Amino acid sequence: MTRNRTVSLLGLAIAALYLYATTQLQVRDTAVGDPLGPKAFPILLGLSLAGVSFFMLASSVRSREDTRLDTGSDTNEPRASALIIVGGMALSAFIYVSVLDLVGFVPATFIFALSILLIFNRRRTLTNLIVSAGFTASLYLLFDWFLGVALPVSPLLAQ
Amino acid sequence: MESITALIEGFHVALEPTNLLYLLIGVLLGMLVGVLPGLGPATGIALLVPLTFGLDPTTALIMLAGTYYGAMYGGAVTSILINAPGDASAVMTTLDGHQMTRNGRAGAALAVAALSSFTGGTIGIIALTLLALPLANVATSFGPVEIFALMVFAMTAIASLAGRSPSKGAVSTILGLIIATVGLDLQTGVDRYTFGVPELQDGIHIIVVIIGLFAVGEVFHGLAQLHDGKREFPQNTGRIWCTRTDLRRIIAPVLRSGPIGFLVGVLPGAGGSIAAMLGYSIETKVTGRSRQLGTGQVEGVAAPEAANNASVSGAMIPMLSLGIPGSSATAVLLGALILYGLQPGPLLFENQPDLVWGLLSSMYLGNLMLLLLALPLVGLFVRVLSVPRQILLPLILVLSLVGVYSINASAVDVNLTIFFGVVGYVFRLLTIPLAPMILALVLGSMMEQAFRQAMTISGGDPTIFLTNPISIGLLIVTALLIGGSLMLGRFTTSHAKSREPQLDSSAERRKP
Numbered sequence: 001m002t003r004n005r006t007v008s009l010l011g012l013a014i015a016a017l018y019l020y021a022t023t024q025l026q027v028r029d030t031a032v033g034d035p036l037g038p039k040a041f042p043i044l045l046g047l048s049l050a051g052v053s054f055f056m057l058a059s060s061v062r063s064r065e066d067t068r069l070d071t072g073s074d075t076n077e078p079r080a081s082a083l084i085i086v087g088g089m090a091l092s093a094f095i096y097v098s099v100l101d102l103v104g105f106v107p108a109t110f111i112f113a114l115s116i117l118l119i120f121n122r123r124r125t126l127t128n129l130i131v132s133a134g135f136t137a138s139l140y141l142l143f144d145w146f147l148g149v150a151l152p153v154s155p156l157l158a159q
Numbered sequence: 160m161e162s163i164t165a166l167i168e169g170f171h172v173a174l175e176p177t178n179l180l181y182l183l184i185g186v187l188l189g190m191l192v193g194v195l196p197g198l199g200p201a202t203g204i205a206l207l208v209p210l211t212f213g214l215d216p217t218t219a220l221i222m223l224a225g226t227y228y229g230a231m232y233g234g235a236v237t238s239i240l241i242n243a244p245g246d247a248s249a250v251m252t253t254l255d256g257h258q259m260t261r262n263g264r265a266g267a268a269l270a271v272a273a274l275s276s277f278t279g280g281t282i283g284i285i286a287l288t289l290l291a292l293p294l295a296n297v298a299t300s301f302g303p304v305e306i307f308a309l310m311v312f313a314m315t316a317i318a319s320l321a322g323r324s325p326s327k328g329a330v331s332t333i334l335g336l337i338i339a340t341v342g343l344d345l346q347t348g349v350d351r352y353t354f355g356v357p358e359l360q361d362g363i364h365i366i367v368v369i370i371g372l373f374a375v376g377e378v379f380h381g382l383a384q385l386h387d388g389k390r391e392f393p394q395n396t397g398r399i400w401c402t403r404t405d406l407r408r409i410i411a412p413v414l415r416s417g418p419i420g421f422l423v424g425v426l427p428g429a430g431g432s433i434a435a436m437l438g439y440s441i442e443t444k445v446t447g448r449s450r451q452l453g454t455g456q457v458e459g460v461a462a463p464e465a466a467n468n469a470s471v472s473g474a475m476i477p478m479l480s481l482g483i484p485g486s487s488a489t490a491v492l493l494g495a496l497i498l499y500g501l502q503p504g505p506l507l508f509e510n511q512p513d514l515v516w517g518l519l520s521s522m523y524l525g526n527l528m529l530l531l532l533a534l535p536l537v538g539l540f541v542r543v544l545s546v547p548r549q550i551l552l553p554l555i556l557v558l559s560l561v562g563v564y565s566i567n568a569s570a571v572d573v574n575l576t577i578f579f580g581v582v583g584y585v586f587r588l589l590t591i592p593l594a595p596m597i598l599a600l601v602l603g604s605m606m607e608q609a610f611r612q613a614m615t616i617s618g619g620d621p622t623i624f625l626t627n628p629i630s631i632g633l634l635i636v637t638a639l640l641i642g643g644s645l646m647l648g649r650f651t652t653s654h655a656k657s658r659e660p661q662l663d664s665s666a667e668r669r670k671p
Contacts, residue, residue, distance in 0.1 A: 003589050004324070010589075011330050018337055027349055036614050038344040038351060041607045045340070049333045056326045082383040086584050089379060093560065093577045097570050109557060116553040120382055127550075135554055143565050150568060 004060040011053030019046035089116065104154030105144075110136045166288050169516025173524055178221050181214070182521055185225025186528050190536075192226070193233015200230035200246060200431075200488040208495050216499040217514045221521040223495060227471055227488055228280065228525045231431065232533055235272040235464055240265055241555065243374040248431025248467040250594045251439040253373070255452060255459025262455045267401040271457045272464045273533035274406075275413050279465025280526040282417035283424070283472030287519060291476055303612035304623055308630035309426070310606040312637045313433050316440040318595045325644045327591045335596035338363055339603020346611060358571040367563055368600055371576040372593050374559040376583015378552045383584070385549055400534075401457065409461035412442050420466030424473020430489070431467035431474075432598055438466030472522065479507055479515060 022042045096112040110132050117128040144151045172178065185207070192203035204223050211219035234249035239256035252272065259268040314336075318328035341352045342362030353359040416438030423434040442462035443452045452459045474489040501507065507515055563576045586593055617623035624630045 004326075007327055007330060007589050007591060014334070014337075021352055025349060025351060027347070036611055036619065038347050038349045040614075041610060042337070042340050042351070045333055045336050049330065049337070052326055052329045052333065056330075059326075082386060085386050086379045086383050086581065089382065089556075090577050090581050093375075093556070093580075094574060096560070097573045097577070100564075100570070105561075109561065113553060113557045116556065117550065120385060120549040120553060121547070131550055131554070135557065139558065139561050143561060151564075152568075 002060060004056055008053040008056035008060065011049055011056070015046045015050035015053060018049070019043065022046060092116070101152045102154065105151035106136055106140055107154070108152075109139065163288065165512055165516045166520055169513070169518075169520035172217065172513050172517030173221065173521035177215075178218050178517070178521060179524070181218050181222040182225040182525050183528060185222035186229040186525055186532060189226035189229020189231075190233040190236075190529075190532070191229075193230035194236050200227050200234070200248075201491050203227075203230040203233075204488055204491045204495075208491070211495070216496075216501060217517050219495065219499065220492070220514065220518050221525075223492055224518060224522050225525040225528070227492070228276075228468070228522070228529050230488075231467060231471070232273065232276055232529055235276065235460075236269060239268045239272060239460070241374075241551075242377050243555070243559075244369065246369065246431075247597055248435050248463075248470075250369075250432065250597050251435040251463035251467075252460055254439070254594065255454070255456050258453065258455035259457070259460065264455065267405055267457065268460050270401045270534060271405060271409055271460045273530055274401075275409055275461040275464040276468040276533075277526055277530040278413045279417040279420060280468035280471065280529075281523065282414075282465070283421045283469030284519065284523045284526065286418065286421045286469070287472040287475060291479070303609040303616065304627045305629045305633075306426075307606060307609035307613055308624060308627070308633040308637075310602050310609065312633045312640075313436055314595070314599055314602070314606075315637045315640050316436060324590070325641075327589075328595050331586070331591050331593065331595040332599045335599025336603045336606070338368065338596075339600050340607070342604075345604075345608065356571060358569055362604065363575060363600075364567070364572060367572050367575045368579050369597055370559045370563050371579025372583040372586070372597065374555055375576055375580025376587060376593070378556045378559075379580055379584040380587045381548060381552045385552075405457045408457050412438075412446070412458045412462040413465040415441060415445065416462040416466040417469040420469035421473040423466070424470030425476050426473075431470045433602070434466040434470035434473075435463035436598060438462040468526070475519070475522075 019042075022039055025039055027037055027039065092112065092115065096108060100108050113132040113135055114128060117132060118125070121128055140151065173182075188207060189200070189203055192207075193200065204226050207223060207226055211222060214222070230246075231248060234244055234246050235252045235256065238244040238249040238252040239260055242253050242257040244250045244253055256268045256272065259265065314332050318325060318332040339362070341359055343349070343353075343360045344351055350360065416434075419437055419441065420431075420434035423437055424430060426433075439452075439459065439462050442458050446452065446456075446458050471488075478489040478493055501511065501514070560573050560576060563573050564570075583593060586596075613623055614621070624634060
């Protein structure tokens with residue numbers, strides 16, 4: 001499937017979902033002076049997106065140029081493993097966020113940084129440990145001490 | 160002229176040792192903050208406001224103005240080096256700036272950015288000195304109709320000019336506008352697309368999307384490429400300075416974009432991002448190499464950087480004279496002014512001339528300081544690139560997430576950042592340009608408000624956009640832009656086909 005076609009299909013899907021969500025909005029009738037209400041602009045956007053996507057789909061079907069243009073010199077046709085990697089990273093990031101309050105900033109960040117480094121910078125375990133520790137400490141100093149941002153401390157440690 | 164006398168007296172204020180010192184601190188802190196992903200001028204200024212409480216208001220404002228410039232340059236640095244703009248006004252710089260890094264010319268890009276920022280900023284301040292009062296009057300006459308038309312024009316420009324495919328640019332723009340509709344509708348109080356998540360009522364924070372789309376998306380993309388065993392792109396091998404040819408090439412773009420940026424900055428609500436957009440789009444039209452902008456041309460760095468620095472001065476006009484922020488960073492400055500007990504407005508020029516003109520002249524000094532600091536520090540910034548990517552990228556990821564967290568201590572924000580990181584990765588795979596989405600997001604709610612206000616004025620009659628002279632002028636130019644880029648698109652297709660048949664065969668070989 002070529003890129004343009006993927007984009008246009010995604011665009012149509014998003015437009016459909018968005019327009020549907022717009023129809024589900026709860027609007028009160030008390031809009032004073034605003035003749036259009038909160039749904040007007042979203043509907044305009046949804047229709048525009050659908051229109052552009054349709055245009056892209058139509059022109060990609062019509063011209064075979066589409067396929068050739070898409071595969072430029074930096075074609076990055078990803079192997080499935082790359083997509084899994086990205087998914088895995090996103091997942092671990094989500095986990096990091098959810099344990100942040102529980103475990104505290106310093107431990108969570110250290111472990112998170114270390115785990116990603118271990119996956120991508122294999123064999124250099126000592127470097128990874130030093131970098132993770134140093135970086136976590138620097139971030140802590142920068143944000144907590146220098147910028148005064150309150151970073152989470154584990155309830156377990158705060159006794 | 161009275162303004163010039165006042166400016167000279169302002170220099171006396173600005174050159175006081177205390178003020179100079181705090182200006183320096185402000186610029187340095189600003190650069191530091193601007194280099195961190197997601198912390199742009201507005202956030203940087205906001206974070207420093209608490210530090211200014213013990214200071215004299217003039218000194219405090221001088222320091223914050225220094226932060227403004229420093230952070231804008233810091234944003235350009237990350238745009239150029241790691242394709243992660245510090246805030247919306249640095250987005251345009253990624254287009255050619257990062258490409259120059261990929262071509263091994265990061266040092267030149269940074270030098271060009273510093274020089275253009277300085278010159279653009281100087282142009283802006285000179286213009287500010289001369290035009291402060293008269294321009295304030297024009298700015299107030301821009302009503303919702305004109306503002307909406309201006310935004311339609313700006314967004315069409317960016318959609319059609321960023322990247323090879325105007326349609327994908329349009330998709331990116333509209334998606335940005337869609338994201339901007341998430342949150343509590345200001346006029347009717349209706350919850351839109353929040354799905355019961357209370358943090359979403361304020362809408363999706365622009366920083367969250369910028370960091371997610373640019374920084375985290377870049378990390379995902381880079382690490383996926385590493386895993387695939389693809390070649391890392393070259394470390395910077397260029398000189399840490401730009402050539403004389405570069406210097407000659409950037410003169411015209413800077414002289415064009417500076418005044419444009421200034422004028423855009425004056426318009427309430429239009430700040431560095433639109434200024435950079437317009438500067439860049441006009442550059443693509445005017446420069447003979449317009450076909451190549453986006454591939455790493457110095458003009459593509461010089462124009463947006465000059466424009467966005469000039470817009471800082473422009474944005475000061477409505478802020479100082481009307482109390483209307485010209486950009487999000489000036490909105491923060493405005494908040495600081497009120498905190499210090501000052502009342503922005505036309506009377507400010509009369510009641511506090513020392514403050515106003517001291518501030519304005521310190522902007523000139525801050526600009527100069529930035530140039531003097533930036534060029535020696537360029538080498539330091541470039542060295543960041545020599546860190547191996549498999550270490551650098553994970554660190555950027557951690558930094559980004561922590562940076563977002565530091566804004567509101569909100570887990571929802573960080574989760575959204577991760578989500579947009581995935582979106583950014585997908586966009587890169589599909590070669591959908593990122594810049595239009597961000598810029599549309601910044602302007603989205605303003606655009607909608609302007610639209611609805613215009614409709615309220617006209618009682619629901621859309622022809623108001625056609626009867627207003629400024630509006631119809633802008634819309635005609637927009638239509639021309641659309642027509643032009645569609646035709647250009649067709650031209651590019653056949654041109655590319657005849658020029659690059661080898662690409663097809665090499666791509667064929669690479670397919671599994």
